[in-house]
Amino acid sequence: MKIGWIGTGVMGSAMAGHLLAAGHAVTVFNRTRAKAERLLAAGAHWAESPRAVTESSEITCTMVGFPQDVRAVYFGEDGVLAGWSPGKVLVDFTTSSPSLAQEIAARATALDAPVSGGDVGARNATLSIMVGGAREAFEHVLPLLRLLGKTIVYHGPAGSGQHAKLANQIVIAGTMIGVCEALLYARRAGLDCNQLLESLRPGAAGCWTLDHLAPRILGGDFAPGFYAEHFLKDLGLALEEATRMGWQLPGVELARRLYQRACELGYARNGTQVLYRVLEELAKTSSAH
């Protein structure tokens, strides 16, 4: 099948690579061409714009950074929508605004399909993919999605995939705050934190964050699995939608303040677990919150 791929960062490259490996013809575009070289060497074709990619593809996939990038890639003069015609399907894997997804779906056959599972999930094709849009379009691209992820759930009309992903991030905002505050508390109280994890993991405090990020925090490892600045973006999207729906999310608001502070402290490109450092800083400056 003729597939287009726009956005060849860490996630996008790994995902497009699976489609190539499965024998699909893949045409790529990326703002910085150098980041597409590995795919081009593996047999992908280059196109000069999102429009050109879409014109030459049956299914065009996008995986970019921020909603403003999605807007530029889709609505720009040489954008995806300019290259779309009936029969073609567009799939946006970016975690982006549900409203923007609806806006795109009003103009073309388009799915919003944000993923979770990070770079490891992208490399191992074990992503969780949350899909919104027309069901027939979902069924049409499902064989492709199966090359990229393990848990693939159709959540409903356009925007539903984004809503599901934001709900995912809202849970993580809570577990991250809980785990980081607990570790800070426990360390300050003089506990052996590895022993603490042994007590906590099997019980009601058990969570992915405790299993996977607490050991990194205790080892002083704040390298990114998922960038703090991307998480901040997601929290902003969740609050934007919640506000639109007349809903308060005080936990998400708190998390956003803390990740905003993380970026101010220069931690934007650290992993989300850097929240621990932000809370440490907070203790030093009692006026900061």
Place this chain on the structure above:
Amino acid sequence: MKIGWIGTGVMGSAMAGHLLAAGHAVTVFNRTRAKAERLLAAGAHWAESPRAVTESSEITCTMVGFPQDVRAVYFGEDGVLAGWSPGKVLVDFTTSSPSLAQEIAARATALDAPVSGGDVGARNATLSIMVGGAREAFEHVLPLLRLLGKTIVYHGPAGSGQHAKLANQIVIAGTMIGVCEALLYARRAGLDCNQLLESLRPGAAGCWTLDHLAPRILGGDFAPGFYAEHFLKDLGLALEEATRMGWQLPGVELARRLYQRACELGYARNGTQVLYRVLEELAKTSSAH
């Protein structure tokens, strides 16, 4: 072995029952005698005061509600400490103040051993028990603890068990806020929440609260596994200790405000998942937070 048991509520009765069943001689006291009748019928002896229980027991266990109850039971005129003499070991299973645990351990051979796992864990003897105090005392009572729980971890000197339990509650405060806000968001966004759980559970948002309490919330079931008012107490203890250590825990502060509100709304004797209802109320009164 001659065991004393003070506090025969839901948790205490189940736990003392295991000791009786294992063939130990158990002497009980409870503020309300009626709540001890089942244990008495099963062969336990009654004593007229915490002091009398302690005088006739080698190991005296307490499982009461609040730190003020612990203080009364231990330091009262006819309290546990009045009945203690060297060679006897005291074990407090109540989730209580680390500082109070240290105060008791300064007066007697005493362990703080708060549990997690709730009434189900108490009934099935699958509790997680977090122990602080002198190591020799811990090893002395370990065979008894093994009759009550599955995960038994020694955390260090007096107060360490309480600190570990509070760290446990701090994590739960975060996961509860995250899960409740995510469900609210998702419902308002029109998602099918059971499908959402299918997407979220295997990934980075996975947690005990999502597995066990989200389905209850979605089913409108706010019956107590663990009382909201007891959780509020635990959050207050965590903040009290954190303040003493010069530490801010903004997530715990938020959780305490929300559970305070839960109690004001009449939800004190609901389960902790009633936080969902509090957040619903919050959306109706935008000035409340």
